[in-house]
Amino acid sequence: MDAWDTIGVIAEVIGWVGLGVGLACFGLVLLIRIAxxxxxxxxxxxxxxxxxxxxRWFAEGExxxxxxxxxxxxxxxDVDEEKAFYREREPEHLRLHEPPAGRRVLRLLGIVFLALALVAGVVGVIGLLVG
Structure with missing residues (x-):
């Protein structure tokens, strides 16, 4: 087993782990979005x-x-206007603070892990062709 075979095996393991974690992150983002x-x-x-x-606020035409x-x-x-957030499906619900950042963090982690899986896949293919 030469160096390129070893790199290919390591890249494949990293690729599968990155793909699994990235898809799990996007699955959690989807569940949070649904809930x-x-x-x-x-x-x-x-x-x-x-x-x-x-x-008082204006949302969905009302x-x-x-x-x-x-x-x-x-x-x-102590201002008259305040930045607020309303729920798209139920515009009568209002938050005076920004929604939690958990969804954005999970989405970013999903992107990072899927990019890692893509890079590992490219390295694995290069190792397969060279080795």
Whole structure:
């Protein structure tokens, strides 16, 4: 067994591991997307009233509004407009903070591992042709 055979075997193992982990990451991203839905950005207007604060936003062709809890109002800056995110399937649900980055991290890891598998596959083919 010469050096190119060894490189080919190592590349094949790395390729299969990268492919498996990359596809698993994309599978988790898909499950999160199905469970949590897609959150789209919008501008929300905060209205302070005597009996509490209300947030209003425009989504999917309609205006929506809901009351802010004291904790939510405490975390919102003292501005009239706030960057917010609403759920695409249910535009009456609003987040005043950006959705968690877990989905983006998993998607990036999936891309990295699939690219690693692709590079390992190319190295394995080169090792097969040279060796």
């Amino acid at each position: 949590d839905g897609r959150w789209l950005p919008t501008d929300a207007v905060i209205a302070d009233e005597a009996d509490g604060s209300t947030v 205006f929506h509004a809901r009351r802010l809890s004291a904790a939510e109002r405490h975390h919102v800056e």
